[in-house]
Amino acid sequence: MSMTSNVVLPKIVRVIPRNRNIEFLLLLFASGIHAFELAQVQLSTIEVLTPEFFLYWLPPTIFAFVLHLILRLRASEADPLILPIAMVLNGLGLSMIYRLDLGSIANGGTELFGVKQIIWTMIAMAVAAAVIIWVPSHLFLRRYVYVSMILGLGLLLAPSLPFIGRSINGARLWIGIGPLTFQPGELAKIALTVFFAGYLVTRRESLAIVGRKIFGIRIPRARELGPILVIWAGSLLVLILQRDLGTSLLYFGLFIVLVYVATGRSIYVIVGVSMFLTGALVAGRLMDYVSGRFDSWLNPFSPANYDAVGGSYQLAQGIFGLAHGNLLGTGLGGGIPHLVPLAESDFIIASLGEELGLIGLFAILIMYLLLVSRGIRIGFNHPDDFSKLLATGLSFVIALQCFIVIGGVTRVVPLTGLTTPLLAAGGSSLLANWIIIGVLLRISDSIGQGEKAVN
Amino acid sequence: MNRELKRVSILIFAMFLSLFIASTSIQVLGAEGYSQDQRNVRAVYDSYKTQRGAILVDGVPVAESQKADDVYRYTRIYANEMYSGVTGFFSIYQGATGLESATNSYLTGQNSSQFFEQISALLSGNPVQGASVELTIDPVAQKAAWDALGKMKGAVVALDPKTGNILALVSKPGFDANLLAVHSGAESNANYQTLITDKNNPLLNRAYSELFAPGSVFKVVVASAALESGAYKAESTFPNPSKLQLPGTNVFIQNSGEGKCGGKSTVTIADALRFSCNIPFAQLGAAIGQDTIRKQAELFGFGKKVMFPMTSTASVYPENMDNAQTMLSAFGQYDVKTNPLQMAMVSSAIANQGVLMKPNLVENVLSSNLSVLAAPQPEIFSQAVSQATANSVRDMMIGAVQRGVSGNARIKGVTVAGKTGTAQNGQGQPYTLWFTGFAPAEDPQVAVAVVVADGGGIGQGGVGNSLAAPIARKVMQAVLRK
Numbered sequence: 022m023s024m025t026s027n028v029v030l031p032k033i034v035r036v037i038p039r040n041r042n043i044e045f046l047l048l049l050f051a052s053g054i055h056a057f058e059l060a061q062v063q064l065s066t067i068e069v070l071t072p073e074f075f076l077y078w079l080p081p082t083i084f085a086f087v088l089h090l091i092l093r094l095r096a097s098e099a100d101p102l103i104l105p106i107a108m109v110l111n112g113l114g115l116s117m118i119y120r121l122d123l124g125s126i127a128n129g130g131t132e133l134f135g136v137k138q139i140i141w142t143m144i145a146m147a148v149a150a151a152v153i154i155w156v157p158s159h160l161f162l163r164r165y166v167y168v169s170m171i172l173g174l175g176l177l178l179a180p181s182l183p184f185i186g187r188s189i190n191g192a193r194l195w196i197g198i199g200p201l202t203f204q205p206g207e208l209a210k211i212a213l214t215v216f217f218a219g220y221l222v223t224r225r226e227s228l229a230i231v232g233r234k235i236f237g238i239r240i241p242r243a244r245e246l247g248p249i250l251v252i253w254a255g256s257l258l259v260l261i262l263q264r265d266l267g268t269s270l271l272y273f274g275l276f277i278v279l280v281y282v283a284t285g286r287s288i289y290v291i292v293g294v295s296m297f298l299t300g301a302l303v304a305g306r307l308m309d310y311v312s313g314r315f316d317s318w319l320n321p322f323s324p325a326n327y328d329a330v331g332g333s334y335q336l337a338q339g340i341f342g343l344a345h346g347n348l349l350g351t352g353l354g355g356g357i358p359h360l361v362p363l364a365e366s367d368f369i370i371a372s373l374g375e376e377l378g379l380i381g382l383f384a385i386l387i388m389y390l391l392l393v394s395r396g397i398r399i400g401f402n403h404p405d406d407f408s409k410l411l412a413t414g415l416s417f418v419i420a421l422q423c424f425i426v427i428g429g430v431t432r433v434v435p436l437t438g439l440t441t442p443l444l445a446a447g448g449s450s451l452l453a454n455w456i457i458i459g460v461l462l463r464i465s466d467s468i469g470q471g472e473k474a475v476n
Numbered sequence: 477m478n479r480e481l482k483r484v485s486i487l488i489f490a491m492f493l494s495l496f497i498a499s500t501s502i503q504v505l506g507a508e509g510y511s512q513d514q515r516n517v518r519a520v521y522d523s524y525k526t527q528r529g530a531i532l533v534d535g536v537p538v539a540e541s542q543k544a545d546d547v548y549r550y551t552r553i554y555a556n557e558m559y560s561g562v563t564g565f566f567s568i569y570q571g572a573t574g575l576e577s578a579t580n581s582y583l584t585g586q587n588s589s590q591f592f593e594q595i596s597a598l599l600s601g602n603p604v605q606g607a608s609v610e611l612t613i614d615p616v617a618q619k620a621a622w623d624a625l626g627k628m629k630g631a632v633v634a635l636d637p638k639t640g641n642i643l644a645l646v647s648k649p650g651f652d653a654n655l656l657a658v659h660s661g662a663e664s665n666a667n668y669q670t671l672i673t674d675k676n677n678p679l680l681n682r683a684y685s686e687l688f689a690p691g692s693v694f695k696v697v698v699a700s701a702a703l704e705s706g707a708y709k710a711e712s713t714f715p716n717p718s719k720l721q722l723p724g725t726n727v728f729i730q731n732s733g734e735g736k737c738g739g740k741s742t743v744t745i746a747d748a749l750r751f752s753c754n755i756p757f758a759q760l761g762a763a764i765g766q767d768t769i770r771k772q773a774e775l776f777g778f779g780k781k782v783m784f785p786m787t788s789t790a791s792v793y794p795e796n797m798d799n800a801q802t803m804l805s806a807f808g809q810y811d812v813k814t815n816p817l818q819m820a821m822v823s824s825a826i827a828n829q830g831v832l833m834k835p836n837l838v839e840n841v842l843s844s845n846l847s848v849l850a851a852p853q854p855e856i857f858s859q860a861v862s863q864a865t866a867n868s869v870r871d872m873m874i875g876a877v878q879r880g881v882s883g884n885a886r887i888k889g890v891t892v893a894g895k896t897g898t899a900q901n902g903q904g905q906p907y908t909l910w911f912t913g914f915a916p917a918e919d920p921q922v923a924v925a926v927v928v929a930d931g932g933g934i935g936q937g938g939v940g941n942s943l944a945a946p947i948a949r950k951v952m953q954a955v956l957r958k
Contacts, residue, residue, distance in 0.1 A: 201944070278487075282480040327515065337515065343502045344510035345518045357521050379503040381495065390492050397488070400481055409477055417484065424491040431498035 041093050048089055049104035052082040053071050055112030057355055062120040065354030066127070079141055080355075084146040091150050096466035099153075102401065105445060105464070106392045107458045111451070113144055113385070114347075120354055121365045134256050134365045134446040142449035152459030158467055162460075163407050166219030173212030176205035181262040182251075193263045193316035194438060195459045201460035206268050207453035208416050210275070211460070217276055218410035221283035225406075229284040249293060252276045256299045264310050267437025268303065269444070273297050274421050283406075320436035335362045339371035339430050350378025364466050365446040367438065370430050386427070388444075393420040399465045402453055408464050415457045521548065528552065529606030529844075531563050531575055533613045539563045541574065543604075544659065552657040555734070557705040558622035561647030561681050562613065562837070564786075569664045572630070573611065574681070575837070577591065580784040582607045582841045582849065588775040589841075604843035611847040612641035613838045619920075620954035621646040624947040630909075630928040631682035633816040634951050637824040637923045639832070640833030642784065643955055644720040644924075645817075674796045684788040687813035688927055692752045692901030692940070693810030693910040696822055698761055699749055700870060701772035703865040705764050710868050713742040715754040722758075722800035729803070731755055732939075749872045751881035754807045761806025764919060766797050768808065775860045776822045776832065778814070783856075784835040791818040810898060819912040821923035825860035826869050827920035832857040861920040874917050882911065884945035887953055894948065896940030906931030911944035915952045922955040924948045 037144040059074050085108045092099050110449040115138055121136040156162065162169075180193050187195040187202055195202045221228070252273065260269040277293035280286075308330075317326045317333035323338065326333040338361045345356060358364045358372035365372070373381045396416025400409045419442050426445075429436035440450040493654045500508070501850040512515060526549055530540035538559040552566050564574015574582060581587040585604035592844035593604050605933070616635075621632035621644045631872035634644040656669035671679050691946035702708040714876055720730045737743045761769060773793040782788040791814035797805060804810035817835060825832035833854055862871070872892035876882040882896040894913020901908060909932055916922040927950075932943040 059530040131548075172585055188507050278484055282477055285477070285480050287779040322513070333816055340502055341510050341513065343499065344516075347507050348501055348504055357518060358754060360517070374499065374503060380502065386495055386499075390488075394485070397481060397485055401478055406477065409481075411770060413481060413484065417745060419490070420488045420491060424495065427495050428491075428498065431495060431502055433494050433498045 040369075041089065041097060041101065043103055044089055044092070044101035047101065048085050048108065051105045051108045051112065052085070053079075054109060055081065057114065058116035059119065060124065061178050061353045062116055066120060066123040071117075076238060077115055077135065077139060080143050081108055081115065081146070082149075084143060085383075087144060088150050088153070091153055092462065092466075096153055098466045098468065099462040099466040100395050100457060102395050103392065103458060103461055105204050106388050107348075107455070110385070110388060110392075110443040111455075113373070114369065114441075114446070115139065115142065115371055116353065117358075117376075118365050118446050119446070121359055121372065123354075124357075124359050128358050130359075136447065138446050138451070142452045145451040148452060149459035149462075151457040152456055156463055158458070158463070160405070160407070160412065161369075162215050163219055163222075166216055169212040169219070170216040173209045173216055176209035176212060177259060178254075178262070179205045194265055194268065203449065204449035206263075206439075207449040208445075208456075210271065211415070211453055211456055213272060214275065214279075214414035214418060217279045218407055218414055221279055221410055222407045223248060225283040227288060228280065228289075230455040236423055249280070249289065249296075253293070253300065255295050256297070260301070260304055260311075261308070265310075265438045266311060266435060267272070267439040268427070269301075270425060270437070271418065271421055271439065275414060275418050278417050278421075279410055282400075282413055283410060304309070308475075314435045314437070319433060321432065324413060335368065336430070336432070336434060338362070338442065339368050340432070342368075342371045342375040343431070346378045346381075348379050350374075350381050352374050358462065366440055367426070367445070368430060369445045370441050373391060373444070385444075386423075389419070389423050393423075395465075396461050396475075399461060399468065403464065404468070408467065412464050415461060419454070419457065479513055498734070503529040505886050509629035515731055526585055526912075528566070529585070529608040531559075531579075531583075532560070533615050533618070535610070536615070537608075539566075539653070544612055544661055545752075548659050548736065552653075553661065554653040554657070554715075557650040557652055558618060558646060559613075560650035560653055561683055562611065562645050563653060564681075565651075565653040565656045565785050567664055567668075568657050568659065568669050569661050570896070571742045572678075574786060576610075578783075578787070579609050579838065579841070580932065582609055585844075587841075587849065587897055590843060591844060604605070606831070606845045607841050607849050609776065609841050610839040611837055612643065613637075613645065613837070614955060615953040616641040616957070617644040617951055618641075618646065620644070620651075621947070621951045622648070623703075624950040625928070628928050628932045628943070629676055629767055630926065630932070630944075631686075632815045632923050632924065632946075632947060632951055633820040633822045633925050634924045635824045635833075635835060637827035637833065637920045638834050640824070640857070641839075641854075641911070641921060642837045644951055645683050645837070647680075647693075648681040649674075649678045674860060674884050682815070682927065682929065684782075684784075684786065684815055684817040686929075687791065687815055688790060688908045688910075689899035689901060690808040690812055690814045691908065691910055692754075692821065693809055693822075693897035693898035693912045693925075694807075695749055695752065695874065696826065696869060696895050696912070697759050697773050697776060697778075697917075698764075698769055698806045699745055699892055700759055700826070700861045700865055700869050701769045701867055702745060702760055702764050703773060704861055705768055708745060708760070710872055711744050713744050714748070714759045714827050715741040716741055717755060720755045720758060721764075723804055724798065725800050726941050727800070729754055729758060746872045746875060750875040750893065752876070752881050757807045758803035762799055762803050766795075766802045766805070768803075770795070772861075772947060776825060777818055777857065782817065782821075782835055784837050787835070788817050789815060791815060816912075816925040816927045819910065819927075820923050821857070823873075823914045823925060825858075826866050826873065827914035827917075827923050828866075829863045829931060830861040830866035831864050832860040833898045869924045877913060882913070882941055882945055884941045885911060885913055885949045885952075886913060887949055887956070887958055888954075890915050890956060892949070892957060893917045896945055898939040906935045907938065909938055909942075909944040911948040913942055913948060913952075915956065922952050924951050926951070 078222050119135040122133045135377035170355040179196050187197040256269045260449045280289045284403045357374040361368045393416045400413035403409045426439045427435040427443045442454045499516045528541040530537040538555045544551040545553040564576045566572045566576040583606045585606045631647045743756050770793050778791045778793045781790045794811040801810050834857040843848040877885050877892045877894045885894045892915040897910030899908040909928040912925040914920045926944040928943050932938045
């Protein structure tokens, strides 16, 4: 793969504050917020501070400061906001999962998630550190574009395989060996983003050439539609095999946005969106599960949907929980979020909305928006097209996933089985999102070293 | 590519904007509606979050919330079935009745009198504790009433005539409110079904909710009306036949002994009350008219709901009756309906020189830090009759107990005033048996009303004096500690 000729070196705008000291202060703040949350959780549920506080507080704090040191040594120009935001979100998730565990213990529950989540947090942050250390530059990933494709498709389709594939709550998104389960789709999104970015960088010229004009719109040449058809078919396959509209929408949406950014042709968006809608509508007609999800979305409070098995009970209870939170929330430990099934994973946003209120939910949304905007900003400022697409893709995938999950809980879109990035319980999701954080940090550093890298 | 990136940024912003709007519409704009959805159990859980205040009798809890190890945090514990007619129940699944409902805002700590506690709770993060409610109930009298009713279906209300304080309030059969306070929905619902289908209907409060035909105890009201009208005195006489045809009908009424009322050709109002004769009262009723009787009945509280703080069912004196019906109503038949609380109020007014005090069950309300949030003061309900009428009716009632047909209420060394009643409920139906009265007549400490429903289990075999009067005697003895 040769670099294409279009790499026009823009004048390098040094807008990202390359100051690790800012990051240090923000990390102190993030660690303090986390400590405050944990103290509130313990005081309001068990009314005493126990050493478990440190079990939940120290690992993210220590790992974050280690990451900070690694950045000072290996990527000193990296964006200073990304790590603290990721830490706040991960810490908040931990606090809520721990709080739900305490509530569950009080009610005689035995299925706990907190310790698993702590272990996965440490593993995920260590892997993020490894990414920063071992991936020397953004271009490193370009060498593995087609490996990424195979890896991505393999991971994506693994749950559909016999023997290792597992269905949980109707969606076949997991692989499992014995008691261990893993959601490979989360890692697939990174591999596929690398593949999309690498593929589009090489093909953007030919994709951008469009053919005849019909109704004032330039139609792409038939052969350029090929890859889009392949990805479209793949998404529908995911929808059919894994019974999850969210995953399907996530990959297709990611691809369409990257094609648009790479080519600047809005026709791909129009064609892509209409293809996806057609596919989804046909699937909705043919598959009960999809039409059921639509019914539940439109009428979650109708008794028929509410009482149906796999109906809108969870969605309705989640909304009751959010409404219970009102403007200010009940305070951590003050609500009853465990009334909602999967309060620690799919519905963690309802749990947080109940206890932190609309204000807390807004703060969470703003942090995601800030995280995503930092990523998009890297895309804006990076001189290299591959890195631009990679940063944009990884940021957009976080944004789209937030939209699909939180939108599912708040009835903006039908509910699907994705997890809220960095917040929700689940090792695969944490691992994948921390890798994204690592890659974004790595790419943002290379802006500073831009000239060196491109040359 | 940056032009496209800018558009993607706008798209991302729009996606998040939709999340901001959706969450606002759920959490703020729609919150009220969602909280009222009956499938949303959070409001119920909330009511269990703070420790609900206790209901106390002489400082001893008859209902209290104790720590529980489940999501509801507290379990409501009821000490004794004999208070079920007072406390009612507090259930996650069946709601609340009785005092649990009537004083709910105090018990939950949400009453406006706890405003400052609520503010400090908001600032400190500790929930407001419920206030406890101390009752006016005399536990000795309550137990006497409960025991005296035995297995009979009925109710007792005892009042302090000078203050209106309720000293005893029993409805039988009672129920075990703990059965409904259990946290398991299946268990609570099953227990509720058992109670609601029980043929004795234990959840029905016979002391202030159910209405009964009063029979002869209503003669106290009619006698008061006659004296208040100024046209009659206790010694005023009426003809004394042994049978009387109701005007416009071929129905004859008789006195309960099926003879004359005493041996003379005429009978006084005082003797008619003493021997509980129907014919003279029918004539008296026709003479003074239904409007006079109704006016008097309403001064005693008929036709009004009383908040004490539970809400009673209003007693009924019918309207637009013809002469025959007026005559029947004058000895408490036809469609006259009342309950023990109302009849205790009638006795209490006579006992208190005509001044009817408003019944009240709450001595005071104490916040968790023991400051007094409310202490209801005695309130005048009405000047039901003049002092002279009260004294005159009192003397007639003394006659009924000391020298008349209500003798089973007599207490050695104490002058008791009272009146029995044996109301008919139709051909072959068991009687409703009554007693109402007060003691000591010279300085009344207690006014009481007893109703025994379904003939006390022996159909038409019992009368007020045989079944209801002894219960009233035991309650009065308990209050007077005699």
